[in-house]
Amino acid sequence: xxxxxxxxxxxxxxxxxxxxxxxxxxxxxxxxxxxxxxxxxxxxxxxxxxxxxxxxxxxxxxxxxxxxxxxxxxxxxxxxxxxxxxxxxxxxxxxxxxxxxxxxxxxxxxxxxxxxxxxxxxxxxxxxxxxxxxxxxxxxxxxxxxxxxxxxxxxxxxxxxxxxxxxxxxxxxxxxxxxxxxxxxxxxxxxxxxxxxxxxxxxxxxxxxxxxxxxxxxxxxxxxxxxxxxxxxxxxxxxxxxxxxxxxxxxxxxxxxxxxxxxxxxxxxxxxxxxxxxxxxxxxxxxxxxxxxxxxxxxxxxxxxxx
Amino acid sequence: xxxxxxxxxxxxxxxxxxxxxxxxxxxxxxxxxxxxxxxxxxxxxxxxxxxxxxxxxxxxxxxxxxxxxxxxxxxxxxxxxxxxxxxxxxxxxxxxxxxxxxxxxxxxxxxxxxxxxxxxxxxxxxxxxxxxxxxxxxxxxxxxxxxxxxxxxxxxxxxxxxxxxxxxxxxxxxxxxxxxxxxxxxxxxxxxxxxxxxxxxxxxxxxxxxxxxxxxxxxxxxxxxxxxxxxxxxxxxxxxxxxxxxxxxxxxxxxxxxxxxxxxxxxxxxxxxxxxxxxxxxxxxxxxxxxxxxxxxxxxxxxxxxxxxxxxxxxxxxxxxxxxxxxxxxxxxxxxxxxxxxxxxxxxxxxxxxxxxxxxxxxxxxxxxxxx
Numbered sequence: 001x002x003x004x005x006x007x008x009x010x011x012x013x014x015x016x017x018x019x020x021x022x023x024x025x026x027x028x029x030x031x032x033x034x035x036x037x038x039x040x041x042x043x044x045x046x047x048x049x050x051x052x053x054x055x056x057x058x059x060x061x062x063x064x065x066x067x068x069x070x071x072x073x074x075x076x077x078x079x080x081x082x083x084x085x086x087x088x089x090x091x092x093x094x095x096x097x098x099x100x101x102x103x104x105x106x107x108x109x110x111x112x113x114x115x116x117x118x119x120x121x122x123x124x125x126x127x128x129x130x131x132x133x134x135x136x137x138x139x140x141x142x143x144x145x146x147x148x149x150x151x152x153x154x155x156x157x158x159x160x161x162x163x164x165x166x167x168x169x170x171x172x173x174x175x176x177x178x179x180x181x182x183x184x185x186x187x188x189x190x191x192x193x194x195x196x197x198x199x200x201x202x203x204x205x206x207x208x209x210x211x212x213x214x215x216x217x218x219x220x221x222x223x224x225x226x227x228x229x230x231x232x233x234x235x236x237x238x239x240x241x242x243x244x245x246x247x248x249x250x251x252x253x254x255x256x257x258x259x260x261x262x263x264x265x266x267x268x269x270x271x272x273x274x275x276x277x278x279x280x281x282x283x284x285x286x287x288x289x290x291x292x293x294x295x296x297x298x299x300x301x302x303x304x305x306x307x
Numbered sequence: 308x309x310x311x312x313x314x315x316x317x318x319x320x321x322x323x324x325x326x327x328x329x330x331x332x333x334x335x336x337x338x339x340x341x342x343x344x345x346x347x348x349x350x351x352x353x354x355x356x357x358x359x360x361x362x363x364x365x366x367x368x369x370x371x372x373x374x375x376x377x378x379x380x381x382x383x384x385x386x387x388x389x390x391x392x393x394x395x396x397x398x399x400x401x402x403x404x405x406x407x408x409x410x411x412x413x414x415x416x417x418x419x420x421x422x423x424x425x426x427x428x429x430x431x432x433x434x435x436x437x438x439x440x441x442x443x444x445x446x447x448x449x450x451x452x453x454x455x456x457x458x459x460x461x462x463x464x465x466x467x468x469x470x471x472x473x474x475x476x477x478x479x480x481x482x483x484x485x486x487x488x489x490x491x492x493x494x495x496x497x498x499x500x501x502x503x504x505x506x507x508x509x510x511x512x513x514x515x516x517x518x519x520x521x522x523x524x525x526x527x528x529x530x531x532x533x534x535x536x537x538x539x540x541x542x543x544x545x546x547x548x549x550x551x552x553x554x555x556x557x558x559x560x561x562x563x564x565x566x567x568x569x570x571x572x573x574x575x576x577x578x579x580x581x582x583x584x585x586x587x588x589x590x591x592x593x594x595x596x597x598x599x600x601x602x603x604x605x606x607x608x609x610x611x612x613x614x615x616x617x618x619x620x621x622x623x624x625x626x627x628x629x630x631x632x633x634x635x636x637x638x639x640x641x642x643x644x645x646x647x648x649x650x651x652x653x654x655x656x657x658x659x660x661x662x663x664x665x666x667x668x669x670x671x672x673x674x675x676x677x678x679x
Contacts, residue, residue, distance in 0.1 A: 215515070
């Protein structure tokens with residue numbers, strides 16, 4: 001049933017882990033990237049992710065269709081985003097504080113409504129077997145790629161293109177860089193930010209649906225364990241660029257697979273250290289790429305980080 | 308003058324008076340306890356997790372059926388000061404006279420700190436190790452579920468083709484290590500060539516890491532997998548999805564993958580808790596140290612799955628009967644740990660009741676993994 005692959009298990013696990021684990025990071029971070037490019041920070045995406053995981057699982061279970069679950073998760077995420085965007089338009093409201101409040105609200109609501117769905121088994125999202133060319137079952141398993149991963153990657157490219165070459169992209173960027181300039185050319189910054197936050201929330205919701213409907217593939221209250229928060233941080237690491245968000249998500253997923261993979265080939269001591277690999281790697285990369293002049297390179301001008 | 312109404316002295320006097328009222332008030336539930344017992348259950352996770360918490364919640368459900376007993380429950384209580392607050396509020400507001408803080412990490416220091424403050428309340432902790440000198444209103448109980456993992460191992464030993472079995476473990480604490488060792492020794496009772504790969508995730512409940520660990524085991528060719536984490540659902544579903552057989556733990560997980568499920572080591576708290584509560588209702592005292600195994604009804608095995616072969620079934624039933632007779636040892640000489648140190652010399656054996664097993668800090672020869 002399987003071939004002995006020995007140490008090859010490690011690179012393979014990192015590759016497989018990158019594909020399996022990265023998708024929620026990818027969706028949340030490109031969603032947050034979109035929101036932040038419009039000049040707002042939505043720290044509440046951890047709550048949106050968890051609520052998306054719950055609602056996606058619940059709807060998939062009730063309807064029997066995982067894609068209906070993904071849609072429901074996206075809608076729920078959009079509602080959270082709209083709520084954030086709507087409250088933030090009022091004077092004196094701090095988007096970071098609202099984000100934290102919404103994170104707690106999202107998790108609380110998800111735990112509350114999710115109670116009856118911890119036990120049932122919902123249908124999983126289908127995966128595309130891209131490992132057909134190999135005879136090795138482990139390679140085939142690692143290359144079981146979920147459709148959402150491919151959609152996420154395509155969205156990252158599309159979003160980068162949108163920011164660079166389309167009118168919508170330009171509009172978001174103007175609003176994000178200078179509220180005054182946007183007003184001067186007749187744009188309504190609040191509407192643009194509202195829609196950007198809603199779209200960002202919808203993407204985070206889809207990330208949640210991936211967690212509960214594909215990997216690890218079941219709803220429970222610890223399903224996210226902080227991935228939404230890490231993904232928000234990845235946006236800064238990725239310099240507000242959707243393509244970099246994709247690479248950052250892959251890096252994070254792959255590094256997370258390192259701990260279990262090393263133990264499985266017999267490198268057993270110090271596994272707590274290997275579990276910290278994603279964070280150590282992020283820190284190291286941040287230190288190597290940092291420079292005092294370019295610290296906020298790529299950051300939208302209106303972001304409250306910048307003020 | 309207006310200020311003086313809100314002076315510190317006044318505030319202290321008022322709160323002291325209120326405290327007095329509260330103290331008098333608390334006498335009433337204390338007296339009511341004799342006839343009517345309120346029992347509090349505290350879980351570290353959700354109580355329908357197909358795992359550790361569900362096993363305890365099934366026990367709580369059995370207690371709920373009893374005459375004159377009120378059950379209060381709280382889920383998702385972390386192993387921090389939070390559990391002290393939960394215990395105190397169950398005692399002060401719900402009038403609980405018997406508490407079951409069920410998670411391992413609740414015991415030291417939390418139960419040990421709260422118990423001396425409420426000498427009239429009984430604290431019963433799962434898996435803790437009560438020793439002389441600890442508060443006498445604290446008790447610890449547990450079941451010898453390692454025997455269940457030994458039986459899992461026997462079935463696994465018959466079913467594995469690759470001679471490699473896998474174990475997803477949370478933390479290297481004695482109970483977990485005993486389960487891992489028992490699982491391998493059960494398999495080695497069938498074929499001494501079998502090895503067991505263990506992966507520690509470092510936390511009791513970490514869904515993504517558990518899935519990654521299971522995938523890593525499958526990649527290395529482990530074709531029968533079991534676990535010791537709080538909610539085995541993710542491990543069971545992932546392993547079955549990869550085509551590995553699964554042995555359950557904590558509760559019966561066969562509904563998740565009926566074809567791949569071989570058997571499982573389950574808690575049977577529904578058979579234990581009502582007895583403990585009845586002792587309290589009758590005005591008796593629960594022993595401070597309670598342990599029990601298969602024969603005492605503390606643990607049970609899931610029904611064997613459809614894939615289990617006749618040979619496996621026969622050896623499983625035979626060994627189970629032998630364990631139920633008592634006097635069966637899993638850890639017996641000659642036995643070395645996986646670093647080459649001698650654990651038990653020829654002829655030396657540790658009965659399931661041996662207290663030395665509750666401070667186990669080694670993995671036996673044949674287990675691939677490390678305790679730190």
